Amino acid sequence: MESPSRAKSPLQSLELEVGGMSCDNCAAGIRKALLAAPGVHAPEVSFALGAARVEFDPGATSAERIVAVVVDAGYEARIRRAAASSDEATRAEDALREARQARLRGVRVAVGVVLSTAIMLIGMGPERPALAWVGGRDGLVAWLTAIVQFGVGFEFLAGAVRAARLRTSNMDTLVALGSLVAFFYSLGVVVLELDPKLFPIHFESAAMIITLVSVGKFLEARGKRDAGGAVRALLAEQPARARVVRDGELVSVAIEEVRVGDRLVVQPGEKIPVDGRVETGRSRVDESLLTGESLPVAKGPGDRVFAGTLNQNGTLHFEARAVADDTALAGIVRLVRDAQATRAPIQATVDRIAAVFVPVIVALAGVVGSFWWAIGATRYFPELSPVATALLFAATTLLISCPCAMGLATPLALVAGTGVGARRGLLIKSASALEATGGIDWIVLDKTGTLTLGTTAVVRASAAPGVALDEIAALAAAVERESEHPYARAIVAYAHAGPFGRTATRSAVRAVAASAPLVEDFEAISGQGVAARVDGHVLQIGNRRWLESLGIDLAPLVSRAPDAPLDGQDVDASAPAATSIFVACDGRAAARFEIGDVPDPTAKPTLERLRGLGLGLTMLTGDERSHARSIAAALGLAEDAVVAGVLPGEKAAFVESLKAKGHRVAMVGDGINDAPALATAHVGIALGSGTDVAIEAADVVLVRRELSAVADAIVLARRTLRTIHQNLFWAFAYNVAAIPLAAGIFVPLLGPHARLSPGVAALSMALSSLFVVTNSARLARFDPGAAGDPAWRRPGT
Structure with missing residues (x-):
């Protein structure tokens, strides 16, 4: 028998904020380092989120050791604070750190732009005797380029070194190799005083490479922040302080000091600090933060109130029922973060390609350079040295290739989509659930409490x-x-x-x-x-x-x-x-x-909207057939769309029968007896007013009671999938088209002018990532309740 001291400890979960990643290959390298650490299980690292999640055995390792593993790999890491545990000082510290990082990125970009412009202007100008002390015109350009290369571009060089230490490669590898090739080649031409007609100097290319990619990363960071702003917006709604009755006195305390059972007071215009139940007072509360419903909700004695919601016109005295990470707001934040940290099935293929992309590109650049050095240079560029021609095409091939766009295509769209859902009360539990929701073609709906109000x-x-x-x-x-x-x-x-x-x-x-x-x-x-x-x-x-x-x-x-x-x-x-x-x-x-039973007044228009989305509909209920048919008739459902008198196990069997016919099925319900069918369907959708069992079994939880949220969830999932497909198409199409162009494949057909400079290649790489980021940021502003756009009216579009 195993002794207690040797018994396995239950696994604990740890979330980290990770900095310094430049593409999805960095995330793969960190994942590899974490897997090699003792006691670590199933690490997930997201480049799009700048976060990592780890399951670990506390008997074999600790949170501090796991942080050290990431830091030793060359990246920044710190433990992510729980959703509702940050005090006012901590939030201010986080905001200050983010502002400092944004300011530093902005300064680097500004320096790069100014110096790169100066490098181009000086390089095109005449020699000046006054510049002899720095080696003349070319010497000054070399010094300025060195500042850009090793100052502004330090993060790319450091990233390439980190990747090399982890025996992997990433976007930094391509940028560092391409820019260093251009810089040291040009430096060699200047130092060795080679003929610039045979060996053109490309200092401006090295500087433009660093500057343009820095501009792209700066805009990319802002776009990623916009796409993933939903969680930050939710956390910002958590009040930092609360007024609590202590020893008969009303005192203001930090939110962390509120305990279950405390009596709290909220004045008009104040946000409710914790979840509770009203004891005295009446008011209207804006709960749009949690439900997406713009109309305020009347509250009185016995009613529940929730952290982060806005008290409007009356004073409420209530008892704290859930605090800190047990509040509904914290639960929503946790669920959204969980969903954003998961990987969609479609991402698996992208990951396999991304894992070999950079090594293949480096090898391809070597082949391209060898070809132009051995064969192509003398035939198509006789005025240049073969070495100069080979380095030009090799550097351009390295720089135009963009693994970032592939790495961002899926996770950034998922971050934006789940964020939109969170703002509208549509909680999607995982990336796979969102992908499945976007592909459904049949919906099975429970009657009682779903199509009806349940106020029987x-x-x-x-x-x-x-x-x-x-x-x-x-x-x-x-x-x-x-x-x-x-x-x-x-x-x-x-x-x-x-x-x-x-x-x-x-x-x-x-x-x-x-x-x-x-x-x-x-x-x-x-x-x-x-x-x-x-x-x-x-x-x-x-x-x-x-x-x-x-x-x-x-x-x-x-x-x-x-x-x-x-x-x-x-x-x-x-x-x-x-x-x-x-x-x-x-x-x-x-x-x-x-x-x-009273039909839900929103049910009939919602069913019409679902039909307009191309979905088959079935009402499934354990009620008598005559009653079920009368409800269906009131909702505009045909008799053949009604299945009545079924037991919970039979509900699941009916869902299985639809799946056997090739349908992609979603089940919508709110009760314990719906749980088997919710778990059996491709997608289980539970109303937030339902039982804990139903919500636990579901893949999508609708916080607001309105049935129209079902259609919103499907429209949002389809739009998110469409954005993912657009991103992936662009990422792959760009590389398929750009790499041959950079390698000079069209030079034999169109002549010497059918080639790109390294600077243009770097600009193309930056724009490729920006397209994916911008497209995903557009999704973050999407309103799934909007009607009339045919682009998401059918499954799979």
């Missing part, structure tokens, strides 16, 4: 002969208060409210719970009903099929029509038919409740 009510009730309806209703309510099903809440509300105003509110449930008799042996039978012992009686409450399977004769309830509507008025003939719930007491039929 008892519209008719009847008791068996000899049974007092009020008494059996009280017993049934005592049992049903243990259940979260909307029908259970309706019965509880009926027992509490009497013959009028019967709505299934949670306050009614709490009122019944306070005075209900003791319930024992409670059991919920999935898809059937509930059973329990209460006040000396055994009750079964559920659908007709289940009670009859128990041998209970329901004829006294089925053979007669229910009593008149409870409010004494006729039921609207256009209202959906009600579902019958039967109650048996001590093995005999006791009561029948007719429960009606």
Whole structure:
């Protein structure tokens, strides 16, 4: 038996902020270094996010050692603070550090632009005797180029050295090799006093290489920040301080000092610091930060409030229920970060290409240089030295190749897409979930609480002969208060409210719970009903099929029509038919409740929009077929789009049957009995108002209750996939077209002018990455609720 000291420790998760990466190959090198460290499991490193996530065994290593591994590899690293744990000073420190880094990048770019311009102007001018002390015109140009090469370009040289230490290569390798070749070749021409007609000097090319790529990286960093701004925006909404009642006094404390159970006060215009439940006061709260819903929500005693939301017009006194990393805001930030750190399936192919891209380009540059030195130079450029011609084409080939665009194409679009989702209350749990959502062609929707509001009510009730309806209703309510099903809440509300105003509110449930008799042996039978012992009686409450399977004769309830509507008025003939719930007491039929469900007013237009997106639709429910059909008719669904009377396991089987037919299926639900189907579908979509089990099983969580968010999620996923495909097409098409041009393949066909200079090649490389960054930043401003754009109306577009 293994001793406790040798037992494996549970794995812990660590997130790092990583600086100094120049392309996805840097991330691969860090991943390789982390994998070689003891106790580290499944490291994920994202160049687009500048972050790493590591699972590690605390018995074999520590967070500090893992940071040291990254630092030893030549990169900057620090532990990322938890979503809601940063105090005001820490946030100011982070902002100052980011501003300092941006300012340093800006200074480097400015110096590079000024010196590169001077190098070109001086290089084109005449020799001046006054410059003899620095070696003449060419000597001055050499000194200025050295400042650009080793000052402005230091980050590229350092990056190339880091990659070499990790036995890999990256974009810095290409920039460093290309610029150093141009610089030292030109320096050799000047020092050896070679004929510049045979050996043209390319100091301006070396300087322009460094400057143009620096400008590109500067703009790329700004674009990446714009694309990934959603998480920062969420974190910025967390107040740094809160007013808490301590010893009868109202005091202001740092947010980290708030504890569960504290009483807090929020004035109009202030942001709510932690999650809680209102005790006194009424107000309206802007929850658009979490839900994307612009209309404020009324709050009063008993209602929940959430950290980061804005209190508008009243003072609220509330009890803290969740603080720090347990708040809804922190959970959303964590979920978005988790999703952005994952890798989409489409990225696997890109990673394999990127892993060999730079070595292949370096080898290709060697082949190109050898060709022009041995064969091509004397034939097409007789006025130049073969060595000069070979170095020119080799450097151009190195510099025009762009691994950055490939590395950024997928993750940056995913960062932007998941960020847009977070701002609109669409939480996509992983990159693979987003990719799958963009490809679905069929949606299966649960009825209760999804297509309907879930605010069900008892519209008719009847008791068996000899049974007092009020008494059996009280017993049934005592049992049903243990259940979260909307029908259970309706019965509880009926027992509490009497013959009028019967709505299934949670306050009614709490009122019944306070005075209900003791319930024992409670059991919920999935898809059937509930059973329990209460006040000396055994009750079964559920659908007709289940009670009859128990041998209970329901004829006294089925053979007669229910009593008149409870409010004494006729039921609207256009209202959906009600579902019958039967109650048996001590093995005999006791009561029948007719429960009606209210269709969600947003459901019908949402279903029409989904059809417009080219999606097949099915309503799946465990309710009776007649009731399901009436709901479907009210929503504009055809009869063949309704599957009723199914158990939870049968819901999953139906989803499997659609998958077997070749459909890419999404399941939308909110209850425990939807969890198997949510897990079975290609994409599970849970409403944020649903149960924890449903949300856990889902791939996409819709924070706002509106069903229209389902269509928004699909439109957003399709648009994100379209952006990824555009980015990848550009990245690969650029390299396929540019590399042969840089290698001089068109010179034999079009003549000596069909070649590029190293400076133009560097500009092309920078523009290639900028296209990907800019295209992804456009996605960050996308509104998935906009209609009328046909570009994302079909799966896979």
